Amino acid sequence: MPVTLPPAAHADKSKPYIPLAGGADDGYSTEEEATATCFCGAVQLKFASPSCFKFPPTQGPGFVDSWICNCTDCHKITASMFASNFTIADTHLTHVRGRENLTAYGQANTIASKRKMTNHFCSTCGSLMYRTGDGYPGQSLLRIGTVDDFHLHETKLKPQVEQFIESRVGWLHGVDGVPQVVGLAK
Secondary structure, three states, rough: OOOOOOOOOOOOOOOOOOOOOOOOOOOOOOOOOEEEEEOOOOOOEEEEEOOOOOOHHEEEEEEEEEEEEHHHHHHHHOOOOOOOEEEHHHHHHHEEHHHHHHEEEEEEOOOOOOOOEEEEEOOOOOOOEEEEEEEOOOOOEHHHHHHOOHHHHHHHOOOEEOHHHHHOOOOOOOOOOOOOOOOOOO
């Protein structure tokens, strides 16, 4: 029997939709920038790009890419079965608050490249805010789920590719309409 969902008050994807999610209520998005906040609100980032929201996601100067990763590293680091990510050039990323509250953990035995990846977590609530890596100089890999405007999850930050599909669990289906890649997409 099909399930009928009630009409959502946030169905208009052209306007920000920032529900209460965790301890912070000061997230925002505009045409030029948006925020990403940890669960407790101690850490907040701002990512900006003069063009990133006015053009398709792959054409903005600060916005590099968005993707789903099913690799076993992402299984462990997110305590989930996949990670939803987007990459921002560091020139377009600002720590609004809580930089001193981040704890870093890095290791070089990564699944794909064997290059060091460093994970930056909120030391209060444990939210993984972003990763940096030797293979991604000048870039930070943020988690889509930390972005405060939920409409951006479905629109501008929608994954453009799904990688490591060979490690995807059988009960999870791939992202519709995006390339499905065995191994690392790039």
